[in-house]
Amino acid sequence: MSEECIENPERIQIDADSIKHQNQVNLKELINPNKGDNSALLILNQKIDIPKELFYKIWKLHDLKICADGAANRLYDYVKDDESIRTKYLPDYIIGDLDSLSEKVFNYYKEKNVVIIRQTTQYSTDFTKCVNLISLHFNSPKFHSLISNKNALQSNHGIELEEGIHTLYNSMTKSLVFSQVTPISLLALGGIGGRFDQTIHSITQLYTLSKEASYFKLCYITVTDLIFLINKNGTLIKYDPQFRNSCIGNCGLLPIGEATVINETRGLKWDVKNWPTSVVNGRVSSSNRFVGKECCYIDTKDDIILNIEIFVDKLINFL
Amino acid sequence: MSEECIENPERIQIDADSIKHQNQVNLKELINPNKGDNSALLILNQKIDIPKELFYKIWKLHDLKICADGAANRLYDYVKDDESIRTKYLPDYIIGDLDSLSEKVFNYYKEKNVVIIRQTTQYSTDFTKCVNLISLHFNSPKFHSLISNKNALQSNHGIELEEGIHTLYNSMTKSLVFSQVTPISLLALGGIGGRFDQTIHSITQLYTLSKEASYFKLCYITVTDLIFLINKNGTLIKYDPQFRNSCIGNCGLLPIGEATVINETRGLKWDVKNWPTSVVNGRVSSSNRFVGKECCYIDTKDDIILNIEIFVDKLINFL
Numbered sequence: 001m002s003e004e005c006i007e008n009p010e011r012i013q014i015d016a017d018s019i020k021h022q023n024q025v026n027l028k029e030l031i032n033p034n035k036g037d038n039s040a041l042l043i044l045n046q047k048i049d050i051p052k053e054l055f056y057k058i059w060k061l062h063d064l065k066i067c068a069d070g071a072a073n074r075l076y077d078y079v080k081d082d083e084s085i086r087t088k089y090l091p092d093y094i095i096g097d098l099d100s101l102s103e104k105v106f107n108y109y110k111e112k113n114v115v116i117i118r119q120t121t122q123y124s125t126d127f128t129k130c131v132n133l134i135s136l137h138f139n140s141p142k143f144h145s146l147i148s149n150k151n152a153l154q155s156n157h158g159i160e161l162e163e164g165i166h167t168l169y170n171s172m173t174k175s176l177v178f179s180q181v182t183p184i185s186l187l188a189l190g191g192i193g194g195r196f197d198q199t200i201h202s203i204t205q206l207y208t209l210s211k212e213a214s215y216f217k218l219c220y221i222t223v224t225d226l227i228f229l230i231n232k233n234g235t236l237i238k239y240d241p242q243f244r245n246s247c248i249g250n251c252g253l254l255p256i257g258e259a260t261v262i263n264e265t266r267g268l269k270w271d272v273k274n275w276p277t278s279v280v281n282g283r284v285s286s287s288n289r290f291v292g293k294e295c296c297y298i299d300t301k302d303d304i305i306l307n308i309e310i311f312v313d314k315l316i317n318f319l
Numbered sequence: 320m321s322e323e324c325i326e327n328p329e330r331i332q333i334d335a336d337s338i339k340h341q342n343q344v345n346l347k348e349l350i351n352p353n354k355g356d357n358s359a360l361l362i363l364n365q366k367i368d369i370p371k372e373l374f375y376k377i378w379k380l381h382d383l384k385i386c387a388d389g390a391a392n393r394l395y396d397y398v399k400d401d402e403s404i405r406t407k408y409l410p411d412y413i414i415g416d417l418d419s420l421s422e423k424v425f426n427y428y429k430e431k432n433v434v435i436i437r438q439t440t441q442y443s444t445d446f447t448k449c450v451n452l453i454s455l456h457f458n459s460p461k462f463h464s465l466i467s468n469k470n471a472l473q474s475n476h477g478i479e480l481e482e483g484i485h486t487l488y489n490s491m492t493k494s495l496v497f498s499q500v501t502p503i504s505l506l507a508l509g510g511i512g513g514r515f516d517q518t519i520h521s522i523t524q525l526y527t528l529s530k531e532a533s534y535f536k537l538c539y540i541t542v543t544d545l546i547f548l549i550n551k552n553g554t555l556i557k558y559d560p561q562f563r564n565s566c567i568g569n570c571g572l573l574p575i576g577e578a579t580v581i582n583e584t585r586g587l588k589w590d591v592k593n594w595p596t597s598v599v600n601g602r603v604s605s606s607n608r609f610v611g612k613e614c615c616y617i618d619t620k621d622d623i624i625l626n627i628e629i630f631v632d633k634l635i636n637f638l
Contacts, residue, residue: 125606193512196544196626197571197605200598208601225515250388252516256575257598279519279576282527286516287444303599308514 004273014267014292016236020298021233023235027308028243030219030226031060032319033185037217038138039063042130043091044190044202045070045100048078049223053188054316056274058221059089061189064137069096073192076105090114095133095165096126107255115301121163125207127191132169135213138184140172146303173213181215192227203227203256203305209230210303227307234263234299241293243318252286252299255279260302267292277304323592333586333611336553340616342554346627347562349538349545351380351638352504356536357457358382358395361449361510362410363521364389364419367397368542373635374508377540378408380638381506383456386416387445397426409433414484415445434466437475438444440482445511446524451488457503459491474558500534510539511546522575522624529622535578546626551593553618560612562637568628571605572617574598579621586611596623 026034033039041062048055055078059065067075072094079086094101094109095117107179112114119129136143146158150197159165186209189201202220206229209216230253239248253262259278262285265271270287277283290296290308298306345353352358360381367374368378372637374397378384386394391413398405413420413428414436429435429601438448465477465487478484505528510521528535538547549572558567572581578597581604584590588608596602609627610614617625 039532092482192515193544193567195571195628196511196546197569197573197603197628199518200571200573200575200626201605204598204601204603207599222515227515250514250516252519254516254519256519258577279523280526282523284516284519284523286520307519308591309514309516 001274003275005275006271008267008269008271008291010269010291012267012291014295014297016238016295019234019236019266019297021236022235023231023233025228025230025235027226027239027248028318029185030217030228031058031187031221031315035055037183037185037231039185040134040187041065042134042186042188043067043071043075044127044188045074046190046194048074050189050221050312051316052078054312055235056089056194057316057319058187058191062185064134065091065129066134067091067094068130069094069098070100071287072109073102073105075098076108082236087112093117093133093137095119097122108142109230115157117159117165118161119159119163119165120161121166122162124166127202129165131186131205131209131213131216132165134186135216136165136168138179140168142172178213179216184216186216186218186304188218188220192222192225196294206302206305207257216300222247222312223312224309225307226310227305230298230300230304230306232300232302232304234297236295236297237290238281238295239290240318244290246314247318248290248291249311250287251306252284252288253277253300254284254286254305254307256305258302260304262304263297263299263301265296267296320593322594324594325590327586327588327590327610329588329610330612331586331610333614333616334612335557338553338555338585338616340553342547342550342552342553344547344554344556346545346556346558346567347637348504349547350377350506350540350634356502356504358504358578359453359506360384361453361505361507362386362390362394363446363507364393365509367393367508367512369508369540370635371397371629375408375630376635376638377506381504383453384410385449385450385453386410386413388413388417389419391428392419392421392424396428406431412436412452412456414448416441420546434476436478436484437480437484438478438484440485443482443485445519446521448484449553450505450524450528450532450535451484453503453505454535455484455487455491458495458500459487461491466634488591497532497534503535505535506538507537507539511541511544519575526622527577540629542631543628544626545629546624549617549619549620549623549625551621551623553616555614555616556609557614558609559637563609566630566633566637567609568623568630569606569608570625570627571603571607572596572619573603573605573624573626575624577621579619581623582618582620584615584617586615
């Protein structure tokens with residue numbers, strides 16, 4: 001079949017019921033998790049630059065809050081207006097090799113009984129340490145009995161220093177039936193837009209979690225974008241028309257990692273069919289946008305990365 | 320051959336003469352171009368966030384300065400301290416559909432005789448318009464005779480409004496023998512770190528220029544990184560030891576676009592041989608660093624993207 005590209009009007013009706021889709025994403029739930037899911041806000045070590053009102057709202061919408069190592073410094077600095085505010089925004093965990101965590105911030109959060117776990121292994125990143133910890137928190141009674149052991153409080157909460165979290169995770173995950181695990185909505189702040197190899201590392205995590213711990217629904221939020229993975233074989237993306245009009249700008253379908261084919265899109269400004277896409281060949285659907293009134297549909301031959309421009313100043317009105 | 324990964328000491332001697340390499344990059348020349356090259360500084364439409372002292376120095380080190388559309392607003396705002404400074408930093412060209420250029424800024428630069436070229440086509444990006452213009456500037460007498468035509472000043476400098484630059488470029492490029500074209504060192508500011516689809520679009524340009532206009536040596540500079548393409552089949556990366564010690568941090572070898580194999584590296588903290596690398600499989604050499612005292616060597620099966628962390632506050636002392 002030959003490739004096609006058509007330009008649509010600014011708004012068109014897409015009949016969601018007529019589309020056979022394997023996957024579904026509700027845009028707003030990327031930030032405001034479905035109440036049936038477990039949810040976690042992961043803060044990575046980069047300056048927090050989203051508006052405070054939005055940050056505080058997102059914080060409250062998530063069950064669990066985790067700082068990756070030096071991200072705790074960023075949180076400490078971000079909420080510095082007022083000690084009474086800082087005391088309200090205590091993460092549940094801080095984890096990493098702790099080399100980038102300042103002594104002042106360590107002592108502050110330790111005194112407030114935040115669980116601070118040192119993991120010294122250099123063979124995994126802070127991101128992986130965090131993700132393993134989040135999964136243990138929601139799925140491992142053994143982990144909870146370990147860290148609630150009062151004697152263990154003296155020594156890294158009973159977690160072996162080098163890679164105790166990975167050992168516990170690997171042991172737990174063997175007996176985990178993924179399809180029976182409650183989904184975890186994971187919103188990550190600070191993964192994109194800093195050092196470029198760290199940005200690309202963050203993108204690899206979208207692919208890795210999708211394959212190795214598919215109960216995670218990972219999305220990165222930046223001051224300009226939401227970035228997440230679209231599984232192959234057809235995904236329906238749903239949104240409220242007002243939310244789309246006020247908070248959403250351009251989008252890009254980004255074949256980072258491998259060339260693929262966009263089998264079909266419905267409801268984009270430039271809809272395509274049988275459209276080969278590749279970074280190497282300079283053929284990427286960027287600066288596109290959603291014109292489906294309430295939904296759009298994306299069907300690709302392989303998993304692909306989607307970024308959606310967000311207007312952070314407007315989001316708060318819809319959460 | 321089986322894959323290998325070894326951890327090196329913090330500094331090791333690499334014998335550059337013993338390495339057969341097809342390509343060579345001098346790190347400092349990415350910012351301070353070789354005097355034998357033509358050079359251009361391209362400013363894209365994103366807030367300019369590198370230190371002023373560095374920006375002014377980089378400006379002076381480049382023959383040609385171009386603003387992509389709204390980037391002229393960014394330049395105007397960036398140098399606002401003092402009108403006498405603003406008058407010193409006038410770009411040679413502003414080009415784009417000009418939808419994002421403010422009237423005030425348009426009038427300011429027009430009055431200062433900056434060449435402002437409108438190109439309305441939506442089938443190429445501002446980046447492509449700029450790159451075509453840069454090539455015309457250095458290689459096309461016809462282009463110069465067009466824009467120096469005084470009558471043409473009234474009407475877009477004699478350039479056809481929709482896609483005149485592309486037409487001129489395509490016509491010129493047919494007769495261009497790439498191997499005889501003076502290399503153009505192109506440093507681009509503002510291509511990485513904004514909207515994520517635009518960041519990935521910028522990465523596609525590294526591949527595209529390398530194939531379609533290989534006389535360009537394109538490098539992106541951000542407040543944290545230099546980002547450029549390493550051609551396959553072996554590249555020697557040279558640097559002054561003091562420059563490396565003061566200005567350079569971590570690096571990443573990023574197989575954006577396609578999986579490949581790192582045949583060999585010499586002089587990285589974690590050197591590898593026959594090492595398959597892929598974003599999709601989560602196997603990327605990030606948070607690595609240069610430990611070769613004066614050089615390192617990277618040989619990959621396919622072209623690959625390299626990012627090198629830079630300390631922008633230190634760079635100024637080495638330019």
